[in-house]
Amino acid sequence: MTVSEVQQLDVEHLLHELTLDEKISLLAGIDFWHTAAIDRLDIPSVRVSDGPNGVRGTKFFDSVPSNCFPCGTGMAATFNKDLLHEAGQLMGKEAKLKGAHCILGPTCNIARGPLGGRAFESYSEDPLLSGHAASQVIQGIQSEKVLACIKHFVCNDQEDRRIAVDTIVTDRALREIYLKPFQIAFRDAQPKSLMTAYNKVNGEHVSQSKKLLQDILRGEWGFDGMTMSDWYGTYSMKEALDAGLNLEMPGGPRFRTPFPLAHKVNSNEIHEDSLDNNVRYVLKFVNEALKVGIPKDVVESPNNSPEASELLRRVGGESIVLLKNDNGILPLSKTASAGNEKIAVIGPNAKVTQDSGGGSASLTARYKVTPFDGIQNKLTEGNNTVSLEYALGAFLDKSLPDVGELLVNENGKKGITGKFYKNPPGSKNREFFESIDLLSTRIFMSDFKSKYIPVEQTLFYADFLGDFTPEETGTYEFGCSTMGTAQIFVNDKLIVDNKTHQVKGDAFFLGMGTREEKASIELEKGVTYKIKVEFGTGPTYTLHTEQAEKGGVYFGLRIVSTPEKEIQKAVDLAKKVDKVILCVGISKEWESEGFDRPDMDIPGYTDQLIEAVVKANPNVVVVNQSGSPVTMPWVEQVPALVQAWYGGNEAGNSIADVLFGDINPSGKLSLTFPRRIEDNPAYLNFGSTNGRVLYGEDVFVGYRYYEKIKRDVLFPFGYGLSYTSFEFGDLNVQANDDTLKVLVKVTNTGKIDGAESVQLYVQHVNPSVIRPVKELKDFEKVFLKAGESKAVHLELSVREATSFWNTYKSKWQSEKGTYNVLVGNSSDNATLKGEFETTKTVHWLGL
Known part of the structure; x- marks a missing residue:
């Protein structure tokens, strides 16, 4: 079926047909991943899914395996726009296999500093590289008709107290650094949806900021898609609706519940037009989702293609x-x-x-190749004569490692077997209801479902079973953390007790679980030991919180050693x-x-x-x-x-x-x-x-x-070596009032085929305000055979290449004057220089 044949909703007609309660139901999710359906009016539910480096689907527990992409900073490091577009296309295809109409990504916040917990998930410290990377991924995703949800708008650049922290930032920095990648993505890719940030900006939560969601996003940039909150990132009823936060996620709603919201509308505390306008954008989002063509009865499946x-x-x-x-x-x-x-x-x-x-x-990757495996595979190709040996050298794990790959389940395969019961261990006539094989010993039960118990039932029990055969004799440490209760048995002997005395720790999402309890036992090489973890779900948690719900357990093991011993083995x-x-x-x-x-x-x-x-x-x-x-x-x-x-x-x-x-x-x-x-x-x-x-x-x-400030760094932005060498030359710069055209010849002067990234920086010779020495304004990757030369053409907007944010006028300002064009292959090696003039000062807004 073509897009033109897809039955579209008549949005304005539906706004007249929907009851107040139905409108309210559309303004919040019904669960973690779905919007509400109105069967009476043939309005379907829409499914969303994480995420930035792979499409998880709708399950945390026992999820359908996915393809995991390199992290955001790695994707941006390709400096390859076409490749990022291809990656986005693959994400779009994977979304359809998971029945997802919308991907919650890409993330294009700024990696402001090295310590940000989600710096890896964003693209770069540079707003232009971030914006182009996001734009290409979005265009790739949406070429498959799947909707992209760009996030987190804006200044969600740290995790410390992220739902409460107030980001104090100048208008100039907000515009030039933090909003800029979003602006580029909206200009070039038109994402169909946007996710707001958890944090405040200059005293106001983004999810209820009229300045950000109305004045800039819709007013200046002309965004016509849907806005949604980050998960539990809604903080008000009236303020968020009036600001234009269209969808509260996830469901059930915390603020958009039927009775109080209907009362607010009926008493004119919330204007009917405000309600309708938010519903209008949700219905438009549903219309876009219909174009994806996902069947209602779709069953999630992995993408196992060699491509x-x-x-x-x-x-x-x-x-x-x-x-x-x-x-x-x-x-x-x-x-x-x-x-x-x-x-x-x-x-x-x-x-x-x-x-x-x-x-x-993070997600359940459908397979993983370790560096050792990759190197070993390489050395088994053909008639290779290089042999390979291994040593651990040092421990990295904060907690004992996931040992799903080391255990064998009841069916003789890698992993563990989970056996689920309605009553606790030791119960008379204990009632078994389901058995599931799992690949990981990091088990998060939040969305566990079984046809044998009601969805709302959160109290049940599980035994997680696996056989372990040590590769060497020694003392082995076992441990587990839980959001529930857990005990580890080895050959039916209790080894670790995280049930009768529990201590708060930082395990699980946002640190809601216990500390990791550990104990040691002697094991012999070649002997098979039966490992059992008896687990009780969230209601058994002695440190119970509302968020525990079905809970989870993380358990692992490893041989006991000292850092000095492991280093000595590596040295030997x-x-x-x-x-x-x-x-x-x-x-x-x-x-x-x-x-x-x-x-x-x-x-x-x-x-x-x-x-x-x-x-x-x-x-x-x-x-x-x-x-x-x-x-x-x-x-x-x-x-x-x-x-x-x-x-x-x-x-x-x-x-x-x-x-x-x-x-x-x-x-x-x-x-x-x-x-x-x-x-x-x-x-x-x-x-x-x-x-x-x-x-x-x-x-x-x-x-x-x-x-x-002329501060020496270890490795500069844009830097990277090759096994061959490149030479830049014949720089030609031409500009008129609107367009800057740059031509540069790149030659592979080495003996190996390779690729080089042409990076174009612009420098204002005599600015009226303090400005960076130079700023990245475009880039292009070129592939060259040994000895080959190619001309690389870069064309960009003069006002984009020259402007800064004028805080007095609250507009972009492209200043009359002389500008240098600096071209090279990194920020510290942009030595090819040209210049151009602008003949007038221009102020502008929008895209």
Whole structure:
């Protein structure tokens, strides 16, 4: 069926037909993922789904597996607009397989500082790169008729007290830095919906701000789509409706409940027109959703296509940034030059797939490739003569790790078996009702459903069963945290009790669970042990909160060791091999929605591990996985360094492709990596202080700050090396009153095919206000064979390239004067210079 054949709702007619209660029901979700349906008038329910780096679907518990994309900062590091469009298209296709009409993403907040819990989920510190990345992903999603919901509008750039914090920001910084990526996305991609931020801006919650939702979003930018709150991010009834927050999510509603809202309308506390206008935008959203063509009886399914895997691998490969390559240690060879060569893969991230950061961006990936697996796969191709060995080196986990991959369920497959009961362990004639096999030992039951118990029933019990066979004899530590009650048994012996005495901790979403309780036991290599976790749902929780509901349990285990012992094992191995690949970084336990990082350091003993291994063997390649910068005190000692982000399903293969030269690295840093957290412009003004945060750096975010005060950084914005070399030349700059045209020739002067990112910066020679040294205004990626040259054409609006926000006039101002065009391949290497003149000062608003 074509779009023209889809039956559309007559919105204005329906506004006359709907009863007051029906209108009210449309203004809030009915559950976590769905809008209300009005069967009487053939108004269907619309399904939304997370998220920014993959489409989860409608389930947290036992969810249908998804394809996980690289994190936002990694996606932006590709500097490849066409590839980001392709990624968006794949997201749109996946949404339809999950029955979702709308994807809750992309996220295009600003990574203001390295410590933001969701910095990984956003794209960049730079508003133009963020805006173009969001725009391309949105265009890709909506090319599949699926709706994109751009988020979080605006200044949701930290997690500390995010629902209460008041962001104090100047109008100029708000416009030039924080609103700018949204403005670009609305100009170029027209997303069909928008999600408001949790926080306040200058004293007012965004979700009830007329200035932001009416004056700017609808008035200046002409947005005609639907606005929705972030989940539980609505704070009022009247104010939010009058400001134009169309949809409260999730449901059931907290503020838009039938009786009080109807009373407000009937008593003229809320104007009927205000109610109708919000309903109008919801109905328009439903009309757009109808064009997706998702059947009512759709069953969620994974996208198992090899084409999806190939694209994820390509995006991951292009996101990887080569930061150091002294003496050409990379790419590694798959064939030993003389005799047999040995490579050691060492590190806490070697045999773990860091596919995404934590929170709503995380999902159940349909498969995961670890760096070790990717490297091993590479070395088993063809007649390779390089052998591989492994050592852990250091622990990274904040809590004991998920051991779903290490256990065997009752059907003999990886994972655990969950057996569900209506009554607790030890009950006479205990009533069993369902058995489910699970792949993870991090179990969140919030949306658990069974046809054998009522949906509203929150009290039930489960035994989670799995066999564990240790690979070495030793002392093993078991542990669990819960939002409910839990006990761990090994061969029917109670080992861990998180039931009879519970202590508050920070487990689960927003820290509503217990601390992790631990205990140790001796296990023998090769012996199979039966692991059982007896779990009671939220109502059994002795620290009960309303949010506990069905609750959950996280449990894990690992061999007991000391940091010194693990480092020594790694050093001993490093001495025996020719080269070492160190897989380090952080994880979703440390970088997640719900909290900010306390510092920029890699937790635990990773730094000591790297320094010890480099002393033992200087031929070291460090692969760092993080969504934002980390401190690197060892950086001068290591010859090769790769930034690999959170790489999605194909992380391990993408890393191996770059390390062994099957992909010539072309990623560029989407964030500046400072030497110390103290160097960051947000250092003195990050996090909530008495409920407020001052954006004291104003417009000088990221490289804008470092360049202005001439502060040395570890690695600059836009930076990234290649296995080949490029030369820029023949710069030609032409401009009239409206358009700036830039032409530059790029030549691959090396011996390997590769890609380079042309970055165009603009500098006002004599501005009337303090401005950054230069600002990124466009970019383009070009692929070149060895020895090949291509002309790269960049064309952009003069007013966009030159304007700043005039706070006196409350308008954009393109100032008469001389501007330099600086072109290069990073913010610190834009040495090709041209100039143009503007003949008049222009003020403007809108898109």
